[in-house]
Amino acid sequence: MKTTMWKVTRRLIKKSLGRFLSIMLLTMLGSMTLIGLKSAGSDINRSANEYFDKFDTVDLAVIASQGFGAADEKEIREAHGVSEVEFGNFTDTTIAKSSSSIRIYSAPRRISKFEVVKGRLPKRQDEIALTDRYRGKYKIGSNIEFAEKRGVPEQLKRHTYRVTGFINSTEIIADNTLGPSNAGTGALSGYAVVAKSAFKQNVPVIARIRFKDLKDVDRFGDSYTHKLKKHSKELEKLLSDNAADRKIELEKNLRAQYEKRMAGSNTSGFYTGQAKIGENHIDGKENYPSKISVPEPEYHVHTYRTIPGSDGVKMLRNMSFGVGKVGNVFPIVLYLVAALVTVANMTRFVYEERTNAGVMKALGYTERDVTKQFVTFGLCSGGIGSFLGVLLGTYGIPYVLCSSLMANMTMPIPELKFNWTIVGIAVFLSLSCTVLPVLAIVHREFKANAAQLLLPKPPSSSSRILLERVKFIWKRMSFIQKVTARNIFRYKQRMLMTIFGVIGSVALLCAGLGISSSVNDIEGRQFGDLIKYDVVVTKSDEITNDEQIKLDKVLKSSSVAKYEDVYIKQVSQQIKGVDDEQDITIMATSKKSFAPLIDIKTKALHNSITLPKNGVVITEKLAKLLGVSKGDTFNLNDGGKTYTVRVSEIAEMYAGHYMFVSDDYYSHVWGETPAANSYLVKVKEKSDIANVASKFMNLEGVKGVAHNLNIIEQVRGVSKSLLTVMFVLTIMSTLLAIVILYNLTNINMVERVREISTVKVLGFLNKEATMYIYRETVVLSIIGIVLGLISGKILHDFIIAYVAPSHVMFTPNIELWGYIVPSIAVIGILCVLCVYANRMIRKLNMLDALKSAD
Structure with a gap:
């Protein structure tokens, strides 16, 4: 008997090979995405720890x-x-x-x-x-x-x-x-x-x-x-x-060095590692300096x-965290959609085999024997899918992600290993979707005796729908439109499955493409629309007149398009809930704004901001981390002292933390007038930035030069990590959409084969019969696309807020193609499946389909 059962099970798999493969693909996609994203972040972390420990x-x-x-x-x-x-x-x-x-x-x-x-x-x-x-x-x-x-x-x-x-x-x-x-x-x-x-x-x-x-x-x-x-x-x-104490110690040492040197030479000055000591000259003789001073030690x-x-270390951490955080969100949505379709598919499968189950019970097989073949079907399809998902999720996706993300790192590419916890969770979820529904449905449906099971399950009863009560609309609908409307609400399970399946696929595609557009938009928005300068030149604390003249000469050279003198200070702030101290750049000026080299705009309306008289302007990401809004105050630590500042406006900015303030308000809060110590410089040719920066750096009156290329590279590193992840997820989402819509089309065709045969007998042509059935799928898919785009925007906003590093904010807008591509993708898949459905209808044997089961 066992041999016979295995033969029946093998025939069942062969007979329903399309369903078997689709369920296998769904479980493979779910487990592969979950394991791949969670393993990639884990592999990067583990490899980095091993490297740092070594x-x-x-x-x-x-x-x-x-x-x-x-x-x-x-x-x-x-x-x-x-x-x-x-x-x-x-x-x-x-x-x-x-x-x-x-x-x-x-x-x-x-x-x-x-x-x-x-x-x-x-x-x-x-x-x-x-x-x-x-x-x-x-x-x-x-x-x-x-x-x-x-x-x-x-x-x-x-x-x-x-x-x-x-x-x-x-x-x-x-x-x-x-x-x-x-x-x-x-x-x-x-x-x-x-x-x-x-x-x-x-x-x-x-x-x-x-x-x-x-x-x-x-x-x-x-x-x-x-x-x-x-x-x-x-x-x-x-x-x-x-x-x-260190300052006193240094000054004593310098005085001792000075005395020793003066005893052995007749020089007018010398350098030490800490300061320059110069002597006074009176009548050609060197006099002992009245005071020796060194800068305050820090x-x-x-x-x-x-x-x-350590920019690379921060980028590495952001990469692993970004992949891990996306792995906490994206696979859950994908798994839910895949699980929904898998459960529906297995449920329909059990219903289709109702008569065969009755035959087996009539031949003496127990309910347990009948259940085994369905459980075996689910175990095999889910098991093979999980196995492939585990392999691709452990070695395929992490290899692609790690190779791409760490291409510019000096660390070795991580050794890929099994994450047994995640693998266990993925396999459990996959098998739960393919086995547990079977057990529940078989237990409920196959309790009946053999005679009852040999009769086909009665079709869903038709009832008046709400639209029929709206007479002025219902009267104007054609016969086909009325049939479509009734069938949509008649098969509620299939209706919900189609809508939610399309919503899930479109939402994932929209979110993935939307994040790509948000990430790509940072560089242009930040360093094209908001920040117009290319280089920040910081003067020496005690710049001489000659040094200032030389600096002015470079500032007014032909390679510089514009420049503005400003006061710049950088402070580090420890913010509750954020791991690392955040660097905040404070910029002060006596003018009404920093235009034209910085265009400070409101985050909502993108209107230019004039510097307030009784407060500061802080950037949006900093405001979110601090948990403040317009009119609030917060404490800022600077040089061991705490200052309370009022937020007058919140500005749009996507990389770094900035605080813009007028000279008057700075003086009011800090108790000192900010003297301009830096220049914002716009270079005429972007390709000449490094050369111009080098000219400034070679000047003795320049303490330091910073240009946007460093920040741009950091932003590009963050962008690259997310774009790579989104590329993989977009492919996964597209495959999911194909498998889901194929399943839905297949279920629709099999479930209503007698109905299709009836309309063909009544004279419907193949194309008409196809649209008679497929029109419902099209209507439900359009509803799913619209709701999917809305859901995709919500998912997109959640993900960009969830995965962004502490110093970066992604642009919230999704470009138009982020909505168009998912819609066209689903419509394209529907068109291909419509051709497939038409071919199935052409091959349909109406006589066999219309034969009575009894």
Whole structure:
């Protein structure tokens, strides 16, 4: 008997091969998307953790503007929870006869060790290892020469080095955006490592720290972030009172150096690592300086995600978080739609096999035996689909995503592994959709005796619909239109399944394409419509008249289109609910606005904003993070002090956090008048930005240069990660739409085969018979498309708010093609399936279909 049952089951699968394959594809799509998105983020996280652990990457770093004193070092070593500290040096310089900026580090021994790609690390003062991206430009054994900026103390003992190898850094992991620099063009081009003895100063400027309770903790997890934030605050508090003592210590050392040098030479001035000391001259004799002063020392605490050059680490974290967050939303919608159609398909399948089940019961098979064949059908279709989904979701989608997302990272592409938890959930959901409905329906339907089961299930009873009561409409409808309306409401289950199936497919397509348009629109909207300047030039704190004249000459040169002088300050703010401190750029001016170089617009109406007299203008993303609106106040931390500012207006901005303020209101809140310290510069030719930035950077009166290319690269990195995900999901959504509409068409045809045969006997042509049935699908699909576009917009708005990094806001608008393409895609699929339905009707054997079951 068992052999017979297996034969019957095999014949059942062969007979319903189309249904078997469609259910298999639905479960495959659902499990593949869920596993793929969740595994890709997990694979990136795991690979990054392994890489950082392998090279003992820093947890926190402290950078001292005037270097660390012995007391500073002792205090840091004895800080709570510290397991290891390593002090070192670094400086930004340029490659000789070029504007390429390169950051040179002293070689660390234990923390944030460099990965040697080829060759070896330097051991002598005249040796250097370069970033691996320079391997095509230099060879091991060749020489490289650097040129330090004039007018500032030199940091290196020598400027020519022999290349010993090529390396990758675990702090600077991006290959295309290395962050800003205070040399060259203002954007870092590369990095290198030399022996500690290659630096002139024996005073370290960076302390790299690792903590006991962060060892082997997932760097992307909440536990690590919480503990890291706690250690960061403790360290900031510990160092908050060190500046005064360090300043006194430095001034004493400088005075001692001065006295020693004056005893041995007759020079008029000299440089140290901290300040320039000049003597007064009276009657040709050097007089002892009345006062020696150094700038106020500053201590900046950075996490491994905010340390200079860590743009790649932030991008990596944003990528993994973005993929993971999309994986929390998109597959759920896809699974719900797939599950709905799968359940409906299996339900219809059981109904179709009602008579065969009656025959089997008449032959002596039990209800349990009958149930087995349907369960086996569901297990096989769902099992094969899940198996394929697991393979493609574990190795296919993550490989595509990881290869694309990490193409510009120096880290290795992650090794793909099974995520057993997600695999288990996906398989359970897939089999639940294919097996549980069968058990429920079989138990309910097959309780009847064999004689009752041998009779076909009575068709749904027809009843008057609501539209019939609206006489003036009903009377004007044709016969075919009336039949279509009645059939739509007669088969309510199929009606709902069609509408929700199309809604799900269109919503996913619309959301996916909408996110693509929102992401693509950031760069043009931010750096075309709102921010018109290309470069920000920051003057030195004590710029001389001669230096200002030289600076003005470059500002008025033919390569500069426009420039405006403004006051700019950058502060870091810890915001509740946000992991990393957020950098806020404060801009102040005495004018009514920053036009024409910045067009500050309202977020809703896009109207230009005039700077308010009694408040500030903050950007939209910052307002959302702070939880403030127009008229509210919030506290801003600046230089250890807290200032309360009032929000007068919220401005449109998509990358970075800005606060725009008038000079008068700044003076009112801060108690000091903001003197212009920077220039916003618009370059005539975009291709000339790097060259112009280099000219400014070479001036002695310029402290630093920043240009939008760095921000644009960060935005592009975020955009690329989401666009890659959306591309994959758009394909998944299209396949889902095809499978769903095919299933619905197939169910409609099989369910109403007797009805189709009847109308054909009555004289309907094949095309007329096709439209008699298919018109309902078209009407319901149009309803589904309209509701799907609305749902897609809602889903789109939710996703862009959910996955955006803390410093980026996506444009909320979906371009017109984001609505048109999903509509055309579904209509195109419907047209193809209409041809398929017509062919089925042509092949229909009316006599067999109309035979009575009894």
